[in-house]
Amino acid sequence: MAGSCFAEVLSEHITLTEHEREALARLEERNRTVKRGSVLRRSHDTGNELFVLRKGMMMTYVILDDGARQILRFHFPGDMLGLSAILYEEAPETICALSECVVCPFEKSGLSELVETHPRLAAMILVYGQIERVALTDRLAALGRTSAKARVGSLLLELRNRQRTDDSGTGNGFMLGLTQEEIGDATGLTAVHVNRMLRQLEEEGMIGRDGTKVAIRDEAGLMAATNYVDRYQGLDLSWLPKGR
Amino acid sequence: MAGSCFAEVLSEHITLTEHEREALARLEERNRTVKRGSVLRRSHDTGNELFVLRKGMMMTYVILDDGARQILRFHFPGDMLGLSAILYEEAPETICALSECVVCPFEKSGLSELVETHPRLAAMILVYGQIERVALTDRLAALGRTSAKARVGSLLLELRNRQRTDDSGTGNGFMLGLTQEEIGDATGLTAVHVNRMLRQLEEEGMIGRDGTKVAIRDEAGLMAATNYVDRYQGLDLSWLPKGR
């Protein structure tokens, strides 16, 4: 319960100082549990809080005028949520829990203090913002220029990688925890067509399915067919300032 | 020639201190001119430099395996370019000039120093990254869930706003400086269909066209039809740390 989730994620890339660990732990002092389906922040709310996701899976989406939903991003433990909302008077996106989740809320002022006293942590938040930005451009390219099958396939790869469920080899698969409608709202398709694409991927031997579990059967083939790149890999952070 | 372009953009939101202005000016000491069509950084290059765009219009795009191009973002004077490339060993995107441009290249270490000595500027870079991120999610929602006509319309609104050409009232229009193929590669459409959508928008009285010039004739109507929001407006930056 003591350690910071965000710190754990950062530790995969840099060695944190004791001071930095303490500062991050302060952001996660408070805990809040949210149930599947409940909304952490609704679009057009005035969002004053930030969150670190400690446990579970969440998503952010927007609802357009005609009622259509576009899921923008999925979130996993260690992610910082709601950064975009503190820029604006009104939050641009809705944040919603896809499973039983635990989040740690903190104030805008907490971020401000962190930036002032720990430049390297400020740089790391900047870096994670850029990683998300690049991941978004990947999905933009997928929606703009790839087929329905490729979009569904790349989403499966992304979810598997971000969940850190190691199903390589054994092929026993992972729980994706999404309905086909949610996959559709993330990939710009209808639930019906998502269903057909999943069946096709299965018939081609790319994936296996068993109830709500999915297994990547031909990872190399799927990656080639979908242009998927794991943007959390291959980072070069040698230019960061020194830690305090 | 003295002032920093980036500083000018930031000044619209916060009052910079003398120290901050100097630090920003140092980033823009060197100038480089690039011709229309030439590439500033190619995807998979090792990108060590960052840039501030001083003059002209640029774009970033990716080319997929099948040769299709997706334009991710358009850039205007005062934008910081190439942030995403310094995270990775290989640049994820190609940056290319759409007109005669002037850019100011600087090293990764320059960013690092800036973050260390000027926390508020670090926060502002973070903020601008988030603005871009939100603008990308708007385009993601457009590609995933809106019609071809709406995508083209919202792109026209975005280009008009970011160019800061004030064609309101007079209706004499602005140069958009893009071919229909480029509009298509940004909106996930073919050049042929972009042409048809432009004609339809014209027939409906939403826009006017004269050669390569475009005028927004019914701004309210277009905005309603396209879900467009200017993400550079309505910022609340009261939580920022104090300047040094």
Added chain:
DNA sequence: CGAACTATTGATGCGTTTCAAGACGCGTGG
């Protein structure tokens, strides 16, 4: 055990792509 959500499958329709051909503009070299 029933209600509500989720998955599955088929038939039909629409929006966008693809293919094709011609017109217009623009810079270049003869």
Added chain:
DNA sequence: CCACGCGTCTTGAAACGCATCAATAGTTCG
């Protein structure tokens, strides 16, 4: 100065991918 070539714009006809509509079966949860 004109002729040529190339890129861009424009328009039509046909094909295709995905959406829509509809109906049934399966699953989850109170």
